[in-house]
Amino acid sequence: MSNEETMRISVLRELYVTFFKIGSVSFGGGYAMLPLLEKELSEKKAWVSEEELxxxxxxxxxxxxxxAINVATFxxxxxxxxxxxxAATLGMITPSLIIIILIAxxxxxxxxxxxVQKALKGVNIAVAVLLISSVWKFAQKTVKNIWGLLICLGAFAAVGFAGISPIIAVLISASLGGAAFFLKGRERK
Amino acid sequence: MTYISLYLIFFKIGLFTIGGGLAALPLLQSEALERGWFTLDRFFHMVAVSESTPGPIGVNMATYVGLEQAGIGGSLAATLGLVSPSLIIIVLVARYFLHFNEKPLVQSILKGLRPAVTGLIATAAFNVITVAVIPWRVFQESGNWADLIPPVNILIFVIIGFGFLKWKFHPIVYIAAAAVAGMVLL
Structure with a gap:
């Protein structure tokens, strides 16, 4: 086996193992696992930056x-x-397969x-702490001016309180970002 | 139930789910009940187990349903079916995204997008807090202010929060510590 091939296989194994780890300790999936992804993927491995995440x-x-699966695949x-x-997706689903088969x-x-119920209540409290810290960390990285702040608060209010779908928030904020590009372009001329 | 039809049913569920695993549940529920796989009670029990075990809820549910329908092979078929659309679609999207993401227009779009995602994380944080630390729903039902500030939950929250600020342990450490604290104190 060439050196390059060995390298590639070891990266695949690392991906599998990392996502296996994340899958076996995250409860709920979705945003609840973000603090774990950030720690494992951005801080420990530097595979993706926090912005990329x-x-x-x-x-x-x-x-x-x-x-959860989409982010793993990406x-x-x-x-x-x-x-x-x-490799990442298989790593992510393996713990579920093992645990559910054993428990069922x-x-x-x-x-x-x-x-079990008490332990889960405790876990949720920790997830609350971890997510607050994620919000703080990501706000510092992404909210750089008044527009960013408005978008951030707008998305929070719209999805959290007005029951608007997160997809709408994603689409609107992306359009605003795109519009800013064309407006700035005009200013330059 | 053959492995292939399980795979296909879950492929369809994966394809039509957008968002978190919870978004997959209504679709799964109607598929499962229509086919007479389970009673509604049994279905809710399976959701409860999937929420109480590690891993994304959607994946846990697929494994559980597949297992009950066709054994271990069935759990594999269902789970692989659920994740296959993600694999195909994300690989296609990622290929374009990683190719175009240095372009100024895409950079500008991302600058608009990222604060919104931070807002979505804030929503998730808010939702967890109002369940685990300041149980708003419980308070609404009972109308009793004491239910809104359960001292033990808040104590665990403060201690875990303090530990988090003081030491930079891996998140798993705080999750495990809080699980133990919950078992002992709650």
Whole structure:
């Protein structure tokens, strides 16, 4: 095996293992797993920057398929092409397969154990802390002027309180970004 | 139920789901009930288990439904079916995106987009807080102000928050610590 091939295989294995890890400790999927993705993918591996992670969330949010898988596929593809996309996605689903098969076979009333419910309530409290820190960190990176602040608060209010679909928020903010490009272009002339 | 039809049913669910795993549930529910796979009670039980176990809810549900319909092979077929549309579509999108994302127009679009995604994360944070720390729904039902500020939940929140600011451990450490705290204190 050539050196390059060995390298490629080790990247694929790392992708699989990293997403396996994320899949086995994240509860709920979607945005709840963002702090874990950020830690593993941006801080530890430097596979994708934090800004890129946000871009993938925006794309994953507005394309078919569940967000967690879309973000895994995107990161895998960016890091190692189609094999990378497959490795990351398989890594992400393997823990679910193992855990659900075990629980359905041996502990079918798993969710009814009081201890499990208490543990989950605790987990949610930690997720709240982690997500607040993510909001803070990403706000510093993405909200750079009054327009950014308006878009951020607008999306929060529209989706959180007015029940508007996140896809609409993604589309409107993308259009605003596009419009800013053409307006600035005109100023330059 | 053959593996191929399970794969195809879940492929369809993956294709028509946009957003988080919760968005897949109504579609899955109508598919499953229409085919007489489960009673509604059983379906809700499976959702509860999928929410209580690690991994994205949509993937957990696919595994669970596939397993009940056709054993371990069925769980594989259903789960692979669910993620196949993502693989195909995201690879196509990613190819263009990674090709065009240095263009000034795309950069400008992304500059508009990213603050909005931060807003969406804030929505997720807000939703978790109003369930886990300041249980708004519980308060609405009971009308009892004491329900809005459950002291033990807030105590765990403050301690985990303090630990997070003080030490830079891996997020898993805080999740595990809070799970243990929940089991002991809640």
């Amino acid at each position: 946000l871009d993938y969330y925006a794309i994953g949010q507005s394309t078919p398929g569940i967000i 990161t895998g593809y960016k890091t190692a092409g189609i094999p990378g996309a497959v 076979s041996f502990l079918d009333r798993f969710d009814e154990y009081p201890l």
